[in-house]
Amino acid sequence: MRTEADWLRPGPADPPRWGHRDGLTVGLSPLPGPRGLLRVYTPYLGHRPERMVNYVAVEPVTRRGLRRGFSELERSRLDDEPGLTMWTGDGRLPDPGRLAVVDGVEVLTVLVRCERFASGAEVDLRVRFRADRPHEVELAAAATATSRPLRSCVLTATMGNYARLRTLRLAGREVHARQLWPWHRGDRFTLRASFGLGALPREPDGTAVVAARGDEDDPAGADYEPSVLPHWHWQGERAEQAWVVPDPHPRLRAQVNGRVTYWASSAPIPGGVAFENLEVREPYRPWRPLVFRVTPLPGTSDSG
Template identity: 30%
Template sequence: MPFTNNPDNQNKLLAFYFAFLFTLLFNSAAQAQAKWIRPETSSDKPMWGIHNGIVFCLWPNAVETGHKGSGGPRGLIQVGYEYNGKIYLINYIAIEPIVDGKIEFSEISPSATDGKWGKLMWASDTKTNDAYNPVSISHGVISHPDSKHPQTEQLTLFVFMEQYLDKAAPYLKISIRSDRPEEICFEINNKANSAHMDRCALTATMGNYSRLRLLHLNNKVIDSRKLYSDYAGIDFIEKEAYPVTQMLKLKDGSPIALATQNESLAQLNTWPTDSAYSAKKGWRYRPDFKLTQYWRKDGASYDPSLQIRVNGRANYWAGASPDPRQYVNLPGGPAFENFELREKYYPGQKFIYGLSRKSVDEILKQQ
């Protein structure tokens, strides 16, 4: 008698089929859940991101795997990249509101709690729970933002900060999509008691770590070594900004600004043996891969004020010390330190920051 004509065998086949289907669905669900990096319990480190992609956290936690200590200055968002089970710190994002033409810096503006440099920041799953609570845990909210692609997930949470001295009160809605694991979207809003902001800059403020020297525009590449060739001081050096008309565009018209390294990976990983550099080893590039860094707008809708702003340094940052002996030169010459898009402020404006193992050409082709 054929196997399927036997009632007992039919029941066994159905049982096997449903068991197989359950296992498949369970594994798919587990895999979907496993790709996100976020705190599940109070003992988990509060950081958020996605495997083989972008990850971020807030002071006093450190985003980099194995790092001991606070992980960097207060008042900055630490952004890293997870690859092969290890997270590498790549850059910091500072929040810099401009009120009445004057800028205030999140990492050096004093906290109202202790007067020390750096605004306190904290995370929340909702925009209504905005009171500072250092022991609260934000898991982040998983949603499905694209009805045409229901398998796409998005992790979203809010980051709040102390009110600034100029009375600016911005907050951020931060999201990462599973189909764009190398990007983080920052949406800027303001509380009701905020002073009017001319702009609220989000700046990637540690380009010297990756020694970013090449800024890619639509008709040329700006080389920091040539741009700042006449400068060798210990301060920041800044020249003109680049308007949106000089920016590269994606296929949908989205403006994008890309910054890359001019050195090989072997050169980046090599650290000078001179004794002056021994105390500065934290600046040595640690990932075993290179990353293209970029800022972009989402879609072709943007304010005409949009522009690229960079500044540079010839020396690694040494805590604003006025003593030149505390500084060492960047191997290979000046690099871009701050890298950002500037745009007139409006509530809900979005800036997307990317860290990609792809080249500039590959990024432009895939969009």
């Protein structure tokens, strides 16, 4: 049986961070990094405690709209700075979250609120950890009572370039970033590559998996150009990053885009084009759970 010491939960003077003390955790600003994003930490890969493996952005589309909202890129109406404000509880002190036992498993749940988007979308995000799954977090979004109706609400993992994710695992095959965008150059994103439900691997209960990993045996030993800032240098062990999608909608699309330079720079990514955003797009269903999982690959110290 887990104890309180097994969970990471913020007190009044602590930074806003929750999860498995020895596993995956999630944090919010003012922890380092852009505002408007969930920070995902995986110290079991050999990362420093403050090192994020990825971020998750919230990108809703209203029923009458065509363009996504961008929690990371929109300017806040509160202070006119980039990134929408996210908070828990009353916004003054972080909510430690609620512990409960569900189907015999201890679960930690915290509700994250997000500032209203320019489109009129207003979204809450439920963040949930299961004691028996230390390498994953369940995320579920829902429109608030004052939100404009939603067509979709994409949760997108935004920083695949840090791990240099390049291989997307599909049903019966794999596809590499270089196959998708062999001629891409410059410092912009590629177009999105999109795959329907039939292209994705499925678990016995029908759950779909959208999983990507790197293609390097030793990513920590990569050679970087001098222009690559140190925070882009990969640390630690290799892992697969995945969205796990129970009860997938028939119109589900798994989507990736890529870059050949690191975000907001012209610094080249070692080895060329790599995935940046990894996401699932479906018609909106309130509190629809998606699981983000970061699993050490075989041969790493925490892979068992």
